[in-house]
Amino acid sequence: MRIAVVEKILSANDQLAAQNRSWLDKARVFSLNFMASPGAGKTSLIEQTVSRLTEKLRLGVIDGDIATSFDAERAQAAGAIAAQINTGGDCHLDAVMLQEALVEFPLADIDLLIVENVGNLICPANFRLGTHKSVLIASVPEGDDKPYKYPGTYRGIDILVINKIDLLPYVKFDMARFQRGVEALNPGVKTFALSCQTGEGMDAWIEWLVHSQQQYLKTEF
Amino acid sequence: MRIAVVEKILSANDQLAAQNRSWLDKARVFSLNFMASPGAGKTSLIEQTVSRLTEKLRLGVIDGDIATSFDAERAQAAGAIAAQINTGGDCHLDAVMLQEALVEFPLADIDLLIVENVGNLICPANFRLGTHKSVLIASVPEGDDKPYKYPGTYRGIDILVINKIDLLPYVKFDMARFQRGVEALNPGVKTFALSCQTGEGMDAWIEWLVHSQQQYLKTEF
Numbered sequence: 001m002r003i004a005v006v007e008k009i010l011s012a013n014d015q016l017a018a019q020n021r022s023w024l025d026k027a028r029v030f031s032l033n034f035m036a037s038p039g040a041g042k043t044s045l046i047e048q049t050v051s052r053l054t055e056k057l058r059l060g061v062i063d064g065d066i067a068t069s070f071d072a073e074r075a076q077a078a079g080a081i082a083a084q085i086n087t088g089g090d091c092h093l094d095a096v097m098l099q100e101a102l103v104e105f106p107l108a109d110i111d112l113l114i115v116e117n118v119g120n121l122i123c124p125a126n127f128r129l130g131t132h133k134s135v136l137i138a139s140v141p142e143g144d145d146k147p148y149k150y151p152g153t154y155r156g157i158d159i160l161v162i163n164k165i166d167l168l169p170y171v172k173f174d175m176a177r178f179q180r181g182v183e184a185l186n187p188g189v190k191t192f193a194l195s196c197q198t199g200e201g202m203d204a205w206i207e208w209l210v211h212s213q214q215q216y217l218k219t220e221f
Numbered sequence: 222m223r224i225a226v227v228e229k230i231l232s233a234n235d236q237l238a239a240q241n242r243s244w245l246d247k248a249r250v251f252s253l254n255f256m257a258s259p260g261a262g263k264t265s266l267i268e269q270t271v272s273r274l275t276e277k278l279r280l281g282v283i284d285g286d287i288a289t290s291f292d293a294e295r296a297q298a299a300g301a302i303a304a305q306i307n308t309g310g311d312c313h314l315d316a317v318m319l320q321e322a323l324v325e326f327p328l329a330d331i332d333l334l335i336v337e338n339v340g341n342l343i344c345p346a347n348f349r350l351g352t353h354k355s356v357l358i359a360s361v362p363e364g365d366d367k368p369y370k371y372p373g374t375y376r377g378i379d380i381l382v383i384n385k386i387d388l389l390p391y392v393k394f395d396m397a398r399f400q401r402g403v404e405a406l407n408p409g410v411k412t413f414a415l416s417c418q419t420g421e422g423m424d425a426w427i428e429w430l431v432h433s434q435q436q437y438l439k440t441e442f
Contacts, residue, residue, distance in 0.1 A: 122287065141362040171418075
């Protein structure tokens with residue numbers, strides 16, 4: 001009985017996720033789902049990404065949080081068209097919440113949409129939103145054991161960003177151990193190591209984004 | 222209908238939490254529920270606490286994680302009697318899971334039990350376990366906006382530990398802003414600022430623990 005209910009909810013979510021994807025594709029908006037622990041640097045990466053892409057691409061950001069509109073305000077201040085979803089306690093975004101935000105969002109005015117999920121390394125991975133790529137932002141001070149301890153999230157992602165590499169000299173973080181864990185779960189996953197504070201590694205990330213958006217536009221729908 | 226189901230689940234959880242509490246009180250075991258984001262330093266604080274208390278108190282640790290027994294192994298290596306709960310995907314511990322662990326745990330052989338919840342700043346706060354005190358471990362690199370963005374967890378705790386203060390010189394963290402957020406949600410909450418790496422601030426935390434356990438033993442049950 002209980003399993004049946006879970007399946008029904010997931011399937012309804014997946015149907016709405018497919019609808020979200022079709023809306024995004026109709027508007028030719030390439031879209032990313034940013035997932036991470038609280039404080040790993042999702043919003044900082046969005047700020048840096050928006051300010052570096054502002055001449056090249058028109059950016060939209062939809063932020064998910066339990067409370068406050070701090071993150072959307074930061075994205076807007078950096079130059080994006082931004083909206084905030086307050087989940088009111090829910091620990092993840094789902095396709096329904098994203099759809100409610102997309103209905104009001106000026107998709108015709110943007111090229112790239114970043115959806116910032118709720119800060120949580122577990123539940124967001126269980127709910128498809130309809131975005132094109134899932135991006136996990138890990139951060140150095142979280143520790144090198146995280147892939148082993150949160151396998152579901154690491155397994156399901158398309159892109160891994162290792163943030164806060166400027167803190168490597170000050171914390172215990174064995175990059176080889178971290179990467180072995182990632183490799184076991186998600187072999188060959190595209191990875192960027194960077195610092196939103198110093199800017200180190202940002203160029204490769206921005207290049208990848210611009211290239212991926214161009215490739216996306218060449219897709220037949 | 223949906224609300225009725227939620228109420229029923231919470232109430233069943235609370236009943237089991239009360240039972241857990243009565244088992245702990247019968248064994249005269251003072252108990253803490255450690256909650257935090259992934260990588261805030263729950264396990265490091267447990268290691269440091271166990272190794273500093275080993276002469277004074279007999280410690281037990283029950284670790285909750287989605288996968289691996291890394292944390293219980295670390296607690297055991299530090300000198301505690303340890304058990305691991307693998308939630309198999311669940312993003313929090315609940316009273317049922319703790320009860321299953323308590324059934325097998327040698328409560329007669331310990332004075333203090335630390336339950337390490339799953340790394341998650343949202344859901345664990347919604348499930349009482351039956352422990353005597355809830356402790357939130359925040360960490361400096363997570364950022365000073367966390368009380369504002371995760372009010373439910375900050376509101377419900379008895380003790381706040383601010384970990385990784387050794388990283389204050391290297392990250393943007395406005396302690397006054399952080400503490401204003403805490404104060405608005407949980408006025409006067411007992412707070413410790415410390416570093417598990419350098420040991421700074423650990424003495425006050427250990428003193429509080431020893432004192433609180435002694436006070437607990439004086440309680441009439």
